[in-house]
Amino acid sequence: MDSQREPVRVVVVDDEQLVRMALRLVIDGEPDLTVVAEAADGDAAITVVDEQRPDVVLMDVRMPGRDGLSATRELLTRPAPPRVLMLTTFDSDELVLGALRAGALGFVLKDTQPPRILDAVRTVADGEPALSPAAAARVIAAATGPRSAHARNSSREAARKQLSALTERERETARAIADGLGNAEIARRLGITVATVKAHTGNLFTKLAVENRVQIALVVRDAEE
The missing domain is CATH 3.40.50.2300 (Response regulator)
Incomplete structure (x- = not known):
C-alpha cells in the first residue's frame, strides 16, 4: 500500500x-x-x-x-x-x-x-x-452444484440476457473477474489502464444489478452453464 x-x-x-x-x-x-x-x-x-x-x-x-x-x-x-x-x-x-x-x-x-x-x-x-x-x-460449489434442468436453463437465460446489455469491453472485464483476476491483472490482460478497469467494473455493478465482484462472477458462470 x-x-x-x-x-x-x-x-x-x-x-x-x-x-x-x-x-x-x-x-x-x-x-x-x-x-x-x-x-x-x-x-x-x-x-x-x-x-x-x-x-x-x-x-x-x-x-x-x-x-x-x-x-x-x-x-x-x-x-x-x-x-x-x-x-x-x-x-x-x-x-x-x-x-x-x-x-x-x-x-x-x-x-x-x-x-x-x-x-x-x-x-x-x-x-x-x-x-x-x-x-x-x-x-x-453453491454456484456450480447440481440443479434441475429447468433451474439451470432459467438461470442461464437470465444471465445471458444481463450480459447481452454489456459492451464488449465490459463483457471481457466480467470474464476476467470470473477468472479471479484483480484489477492490475485485468488491465494487463485487456491492455487497458487500472482506472479503465475500475470504470468498467462500476458499470458492471450498475448494469448487472450486483453489489460485489463475486456476484459478477456468478452471473458469468450462470451464463456459461
Whole structure:
C-alpha cells in the first residue's frame, strides 16, 4: 500500500470483547491500518459507522440482537458505504452466500492467521473481494452444484440476457473477474489502464444489478452453464 496514503480506517464489530481487543491489537500494529471504533452488536455498529465513516467494517456474522448480515444490509444503503469484511467462527454455505447477498466484499474465518486477516482488510479496502479458501470453495460449489434442468436453463437465460446489455469491453472485464483476476491483472490482460478497469467494473455493478465482484462472477458462470 502507498506509504503516502492515510491509514485505512477500520471499525471492528464483534460481541466478544476479547476478540475485539485482539483484532485491535493486530490491526493497530500495522502502519497502514487503524481501528477507529468498536461495536458489540449490529445496532451499535450502524451507530459508530455513521459517526466514524470508516473505510472497512470487520463484521461478525452472529451476534445477539441485530446480526451482522442485517447490519451489513442496512449499512450498504448509506451513501458512500464502507467496505464490509465478514468475520466468523462459522463456515456454511448459508452464511457465506448470505454475506455476499447482503453486499459484503469479503468473508474470512476467525481461525484465519492474523497476516491473512490483515491482507483481507487491505484487499477489501481497495475494493477487491477477499474470501478465505474455504469460503471461496463453498461459493463455487453453491454456484456450480447440481440443479434441475429447468433451474439451470432459467438461470442461464437470465444471465445471458444481463450480459447481452454489456459492451464488449465490459463483457471481457466480467470474464476476467470470473477468472479471479484483480484489477492490475485485468488491465494487463485487456491492455487497458487500472482506472479503465475500475470504470468498467462500476458499470458492471450498475448494469448487472450486483453489489460485489463475486456476484459478477456468478452471473458469468450462470451464463456459461
